[in-house]
Amino acid sequence: MKYDIILAGVGGQGILSIAAAIGWAALDSKLFIKQSEVHGMSQRGGAVQSNLRISSEEIASDLISFGSADLILSVEPMESLRYLPFLSDKGWLVSNSKPFVNINNYPPLEDIYSEIKKIKNHILIDAEKTAKEIGNYRASNIVMLGAASPFIDITYASLEKGIKTIFARKGEEVVSLNLRALEAGRKFAEDTR
């Protein structure tokens, strides 16, 4: 088994918390992982991505090759499109529909949505809305992880464990909020796929 994920977003949106949750789940499942992150300049509101590779065999490259990502998971709609050359023909594009507008020339949203919809395997979800419904907009990144979870080759139970581990020091409440967020995202994806 080999599963390549590109996580995308804008610096400050916290995509690394998603990477951490998947990473924990992968290790729990006794898989190899490599995860390259972005630090430095672009964290100041620029475009950021992280390459997350999971495999049952040892992994060579820290970076994903063109045309081979199984999943692009983006917390921002325009950013979901930036890394399309890396998506495989059978890969899934899972994106938040809520834009992060910090530039003057942000394109019309309809144009972005219509490009996302051109990808057959896509999920477009308003993660912030879903997160608010279950208690707190801050859980929207984990809603996104939930929405991608049906496509990731890792058991749901392992993902839950990952979330429990990562949020443990923030207290019971935060753990339970994020578990609900995971579930809500997953349900949305399963209902719409």
Place this chain on the structure above:
Amino acid sequence: MEKLLLLGAEAIAQGAIDGGVSGVYAYPGTPSTEITEYVQSSGIAKSKGIHSRWSTNEKTAVEAALGMSYAGKRSIACMKHVGLNVAADPFMNSAITGVNGGMLVVAADDPSMHSSQNEQDSRYYGNFALMPVLEPSNQQEAYDMAYDGLEFSEKCELPVLLRLTTRLSHSRASVMLKTPKPENSVKFPKDPIQFVLLPANARKRYKILLRTNAELENISDESVYNRLFNLPENGKSELGIIACGIAYNYLMENLNDEKVKYPILKIGQYPLPKKLINELYNKCDKILVLEDGYPIVEESLRGLLNLENKVKGRLDGTIPRDGELNPDIVATALGKSTKTFFEVPKVVVARPPELCNGCSHRDIYTALNVLIEEYGHQKVFSDIGCYTLGALPPFNSINSCVDMGASITMAKGAADAGLHPVFAVIGDSTFAHSGITSLLDAVNENSPITVIISDNATTGMTGGQESAATGKIENICQGIGVDPEHIRIVTPLRKNHDELVSILREEVNYKGVSVIIARRECIQTAARAKKAEIAKNKESK
């Protein structure tokens, strides 16, 4: 043994801790910052009392590391590639003095310039100084090289340069830890004048260095980090491949499902393993060199005249001349096709980094732009830090960013040339790093320049590390002779805009050195401090 999921940078830190290091000396810089931060937050490092406080700049870091080595203990100095330029003087000379306790210098290169002003390759420095260089291909090797490198440094009595690039520094993988080694105790160098580089002694030491270098070549041939495999038993192969550091991983990624067995020389230790290279060279018609950074190995193999026309890489166009490697570039170099199924749609636009909302640098540029409109454009020299983003819209305020500290000295040079007014905009950490000596030059000639020190009390760009001059800036300026009447302190807030503009205007009209200290805490570190306090209050309840 324990296994940890570590960034390449963190693996180096853990390797050094387990390798018996007693002191880490560093100035922050992407992609090297996480090495020191890891040691700072390590419980074991704390309990052992391993030194890890930030240095004022890379030169002071290398010197302190060398001092610890003099005293017999193991040390490491960490920096980004351009930091090694700043530290070049002690670095070069530490090869002549040699070491007592083991010493590693870690330089993290940034090919493709993700967060840097150039993509210089630190391996040149190793070559230049005649020092051994280690270059890990993965996180485990990063750990092993730091762990073993300290002892290796003691054995060859030289500092060892550990070079890595952004992708390895900032990528996580599992790392298997080794049994921790004890720290050294204090012990003087055998020769009391080993570190005295008076010419007569330096000449002696240099001869020792040259002898050691010849031995290092043999050591490289035997190194576990240099491995030659898949050589044809008889006859010649069409293509042999040399892969240095992380390039080896990109190569293996491409050979996973390949039937052809190319002869491969993996390189992780320099000086170059001559015997191994010779063996490969003679058994192959062509040699492809894969190295992240400059074409150093390629250049030395091919020679100035490229007589044999045998070596392929960045210099003959097989691989782009600039930028970092990746699995697709390596695939193309191997003649494999890379495939993409989707293009980036045209609606996607660039999203450059920007100053945070509420950042004090914003208020400074808003005010400075009023003066720029009055006195003309292209008179603002700036420096390196978050405030460099003032070069981008909506501010477009600054006209230079070259190297740390250059704003003040470039402004002085431009003033010498007759420009007036000239401004220098510099951050507090950059001022401490290299701006103080610049300011002294300006003070000594009473140059008519207006210096704005944007003091957000932290090293912001690299994530908010402590800043060496916090709380000392006005004293420093006074101490080196800036007239106290022209040291102005202001809080850059929107409501103080008019005050800031009028201070700027007054100081522009003063024909000497003015320093305006615009002081307001970085909003990122302020927010973090607030969060930490809330968490603390919660706990105590």
